[in-house]
Amino acid sequence: MGHSGGVDHELWRRCRGIAESIPLPEPFGIAELSESLARLRGRPIELIPLSGPAPSPCGVLISTDRADYIGYAVDTTALHQQHIVLHEVGHLLCGHTGGAGLSTAVSRTLAPALSEELVRRVLGRSVYTDRQEQEAELVASLTLHRVLRRPRPSAFGRLGDGMAQLWHAVGQPRPRGAAWRG
Numbered sequence: 001m002g003h004s005g006g007v008d009h010e011l012w013r014r015c016r017g018i019a020e021s022i023p024l025p026e027p028f029g030i031a032e033l034s035e036s037l038a039r040l041r042g043r044p045i046e047l048i049p050l051s052g053p054a055p056s057p058c059g060v061l062i063s064t065d066r067a068d069y070i071g072y073a074v075d076t077t078a079l080h081q082q083h084i085v086l087h088e089v090g091h092l093l094c095g096h097t098g099g100a101g102l103s104t105a106v107s108r109t110l111a112p113a114l115s116e117e118l119v120r121r122v123l124g125r126s127v128y129t130d131r132q133e134q135e136a137e138l139v140a141s142l143t144l145h146r147v148l149r150r151p152r153p154s155a156f157g158r159l160g161d162g163m164a165q166l167w168h169a170v171g172q173p174r175p176r177g178a179a180w181r182g
Contacts, residue, residue: 008134015135018093019142028147030085034070037089043067045092047085049074059084061091068092082147083140090139096132 023040025032034045044067050060051074058080060071070092072084128136 015138019139022143059088061088086140086143087136090136094135
């Protein structure tokens with residue numbers, strides 16, 4: 001019922017609400033984000049960098065009785081790593097449960113200290129329903145959009161300081177109505 005012209009408004013509303021509820025640390029980083037979410041949820045989130053052969057997933061989430069473990073690919077850009085972690089956070093916050101299907105090698109790399117019986121559920125990108133993938137991807141994209149669009153006053157302050165120094169260096173007063181502060 002939620003489909004209208006190819007757009008699922010219910011999906012958008014749900015994902016937007018989840019994305020907007022994620023506390024964004026300043027400065028933004030995946031380590032700071034996971035610490036903030038762990039405090040909010042009252043349980044640890046551990047980030048595990050993964051490198052390996054191309055067939056392994058970009059991101060993996062393993063939830064145990066003790067903590068949530070997010071594995072993310074390190075052989076990519078920082079922005080892509082953030083997106084991968086936010087995608088897995090999307091699965092976590094949406095309450096997705098996937099079936100088994102994660103390779104034993106990836107499981108061992110991700111959580112070497114875990115015994116098999118502690119792993120309550122294993123989530124890997126290849127084991128979700130299409131709807132769960134859409135939700136996690138949308139939560140990640142909307143959250144990253146929030147990060148990228150928020151103002152960065154410290155950067156503007158540095159620009160203003162630099163412009164003021166430039167005007168001073170050339171012996172000119174700053175023009176009236178300049179949009180920056182110096």
